[in-house]
Amino acid sequence: MMKRIAVFTSGGDSPGMNAHIRAVVRYALHKDIEVFGIIGGYNGMIKGELIPLGRRETANIISLGGTILRTSRSMEFMTEEGRAKAAENLKISQIDGVVACGGDGTFRGAHLLWLEHEINIVGTPGTIDNDLFGTDYTIGYDTAINTCAEAIDRIRDTAGSHGRVFIIEVMGRHAGFIAMDVGISCGAEFIAVPETVTDLDILNERISQQGEHKRTIVIVGEGDEMGNASTIAQIMKERYNIDAKVTILGHIQRGGSPTVRDRVLASRLGVAAVDALINGVTDKFVGEINHEIAYTPLEDAYSKKKLLPQYIIDLSELLV
């Protein structure tokens, strides 16, 4: 039986993590379960930095970006000793179950905690990259794509005024979700993502089609096989004598007040994660597929590749 659970955030922060923490806390209290927050992800677990969380600690955080529990990437947790220390701390604090909000690295660790120390643990998708198998959307993705689109709409003003080619790099690690959704919604002339072949001849053609006033927006997802935005700009110069301005949106993509979808998803998955622990679920990733809560083995969540939907790839070509 669950009497006391812990929640933490890990990996890159994403908007909606606070809404998620709030939901875990409020719903758990509703079920007469105590909640502790672990500070700074796996590092805090190793150091035993747990703080009690109640309604007061989670008041007014639903609209805040970042995570009040902080986050980090832990080297020590990658060692067996680190994980043993972490598990020990959880046991000392009489934690019956853990909600781990993060990305694939987070889930690898969570899986090992279960495997090696039988810690009841479920993962929830806290990453802007949307690259987790077992959920349609991750917490923070919707905010990130809107932040990007707003930034790029600004750049389009300048691109249109000057008749320039802009190559804009967005996040996404090895997945093109952000680049695709953002590129389509900003009417980009060209979108380069890891999942598809990036043919710069086609880009060159499209720039030519723009006529003398060559206002062109190119979106490049991190991890594209042709390289990052700067590399592509260089190739465009060398190969086609095209001058392009490069903008790397960078860390503005991680922050900001979460959108409604991110707040609702974060809230729903917070409730679902606590329900899962109550129902004896462990070693599972709790996501949302086709509007239903779905459990996926943690191993699958980090090892299986989530594919870009075909309709998105099609859209990126059909509306240019």
Next chain:
Amino acid sequence: MMKRIAVFTSGGDSPGMNAHIRAVVRYALHKDIEVFGIIGGYNGMIKGELIPLGRRETANIISLGGTILRTSRSMEFMTEEGRAKAAENLKISQIDGVVACGGDGTFRGAHLLWLEHEINIVGTPGTIDNDLFGTDYTIGYDTAINTCAEAIDRIRDTAGSHGRVFIIEVMGRHAGFIAMDVGISCGAEFIAVPETVTDLDILNERISQQGEHKRTIVIVGEGDEMGNASTIAQIMKERYNIDAKVTILGHIQRGGSPTVRDRVLASRLGVAAVDALINGVTDKFVGEINHEIAYTPLEDAYSKKKLLPQYIIDLSELLV
């Protein structure tokens, strides 16, 4: 075979209509189909106000709120003569198929055009209310809920500073989608929607639980059975001696640059609507269900009731 199609927007305007028009035009051109825009909805159809639409007319509109084709509610189209005139105009202009973007009133008209005059016509969901059977989301809904949430986050600043009760009315006609998603995402203490019983005793209790500093946010969807925000405020005063401030968000909910989800949905459904016409589909509503394109008879789209998902109703109670 489709050689020439028309597109129009009708009913209340919603953000993403322009992105939708752009997608219809660009994809149709891609398929060697000419596109005309009908100005001002069914009124323009009756008056024969059609203009050719090309890449130039739809450049740079993907990020604009409102609709470049304008919209209206037409009394004349509700008469047989009106519809006959409209159909006549479409035939004179050699329009082979029509994309009708709007809400249930729009679809009623579209269905009659097909029934009475065999005009090939498909409907697409252009309304902020999300109340159309046959699609998970409507074009404009995502933008509207984010506009609401942003406005309410502002009011929360004041509510918190003054320790006040705020009753905020949002749109939605007879459906509580907007109120629910917005209420959950703003951490509202109480959400009143037409689909559930609104018990003001519970609201009174929750205000009391806030303690001396009674900062409380109440979201009321239009169409709630207890009445609108002002009525509820009056009852709270008379029955419980609670002073509450009323804010009616009003028409700010309809405008603004569309969110990424609305732009992508609008784009996708624009392509799907043209594809439907090409494939001989008519008298159908083109929506998106579980990420797939779905056709629904126009009659069902306006006569069947789309239900609030149970999980949303649950969330609205569990996190208070």
Next chain:
Amino acid sequence: MMKRIAVFTSGGDSPGMNAHIRAVVRYALHKDIEVFGIIGGYNGMIKGELIPLGRRETANIISLGGTILRTSRSMEFMTEEGRAKAAENLKISQIDGVVACGGDGTFRGAHLLWLEHEINIVGTPGTIDNDLFGTDYTIGYDTAINTCAEAIDRIRDTAGSHGRVFIIEVMGRHAGFIAMDVGISCGAEFIAVPETVTDLDILNERISQQGEHKRTIVIVGEGDEMGNASTIAQIMKERYNIDAKVTILGHIQRGGSPTVRDRVLASRLGVAAVDALINGVTDKFVGEINHEIAYTPLEDAYSKKKLLPQYIIDLSELLV
């Protein structure tokens, strides 16, 4: 000599109050002065609700709307007994000087505290209305006008799509600053403010000039002599048979993250207020005129009328 000062916010809250509190605290600490915050304005002063404020309490608040010290309108402080109790509490807590952030009601009270009890006190302009004599801008004004403009830009989308007349009411009490700046920047066809004669014949003419598609934006400042937005809409209907939609922007105008100008002004005036107290200034309002810090007797600040600049009135006519 100042060893310990207090700061409070009073009247309607305004964005930037938190940035102001932060500046008072940080600069005072810099000068080795302790700072206390009074909770809930004059009410808290009467009840003796003072809390120590340091760097930690004011960390990360520069971007937050509302006021962490809360605010209220106090009836009790309007009595001599109330003020005596308040002064007593300040003396017990050994407060050497007070920074009072608010509007004219706040300054009336502050002036009496000085007059009746020789409390060293300076006022700073915390109101969105910009209606205080002795400063070019008030803290919160810039945020409020941008919030309004953003909301009205959304309504313009709908007004343009439907060809409708919109009458939009903004705040400002007896002053037309908000209405004027917002109306000019939204390209309003008509702006009604208390300072000028509101001639609805002219409004009617301008609506006619818009042609058949009568998209018209009318901005009405609270306190206009023709009445509020609803009254004007009613007159337009009765007298000219014009249908108009009414929107009252309401409390969204008070909240939100402050703009850069509001944060910088709030910061600068926080430093200036502490400097004033250190220099033995009391019973003065600390504002900014032509980019310089200016002291004005508190009595003047609330009794003298700040005029709308003529160029603003001219602009509102010349660009229609």
Next chain:
Amino acid sequence: MMKRIAVFTSGGDSPGMNAHIRAVVRYALHKDIEVFGIIGGYNGMIKGELIPLGRRETANIISLGGTILRTSRSMEFMTEEGRAKAAENLKISQIDGVVACGGDGTFRGAHLLWLEHEINIVGTPGTIDNDLFGTDYTIGYDTAINTCAEAIDRIRDTAGSHGRVFIIEVMGRHAGFIAMDVGISCGAEFIAVPETVTDLDILNERISQQGEHKRTIVIVGEGDEMGNASTIAQIMKERYNIDAKVTILGHIQRGGSPTVRDRVLASRLGVAAVDALINGVTDKFVGEINHEIAYTPLEDAYSKKKLLPQYIIDLSELLV
């Protein structure tokens, strides 16, 4: 007498240029003066690309970023032949006066047009950098600083969650206005601008003061003598072993819907520029100083250095 004037935008685009064009056109029409727009700055002047501008062409542009007249940097105009051709075109088109909206390069050109060809011309401040002598603010500056602050508020979420040092580069050319206002309003721990000595020992101390959780925001203005953000990050690593993340805000700073202040300033200066031409003013820069319209010789506007106000420099130190 002015019967026909021209307006153009030149140099980097800035938000509010469209509001400015609109004001020039509307006010000129009001004074029975015809207006032509020159496309693409001095390049368009050389090519004779003038288009008539009326109410219709400038409808609904007040809220748009960028410039409908486009802009460019012209090499050819730097030659005597180029300027002669440009002047010839203006004379052929019977242009009696010109409004040149841009920055110092624009004014250099305008001054030469007057000097060499007696073209009546006045300059208006269209640049985000705020670095023009003869005006308190430039058109676009207010929007740019708010865009920056919003972006940096997002990064602060991440910085706080991870406990990281962020070095963020903003625009401003050789002037620190943007960096200072933005840095102060985001509560930056350190602000590096060309106008002050950048001492990285102090930065290092401030990072240390943040304790173990070293969340630190550093704002670097372009043109700082220590180099750009990447250089400073490298020095911090080499000299103090501090790891810092670098973000270059880039071109998002130029675009976006203008703020109220920018729209009002742009409108006012549009009227003032036309008035200046009507009154026979030429070879002058039309700015706003202490809320009054001020004329400055074009030569001074580009050759004299506008200083950072001392209070801004002080604020950047006092609130850290």
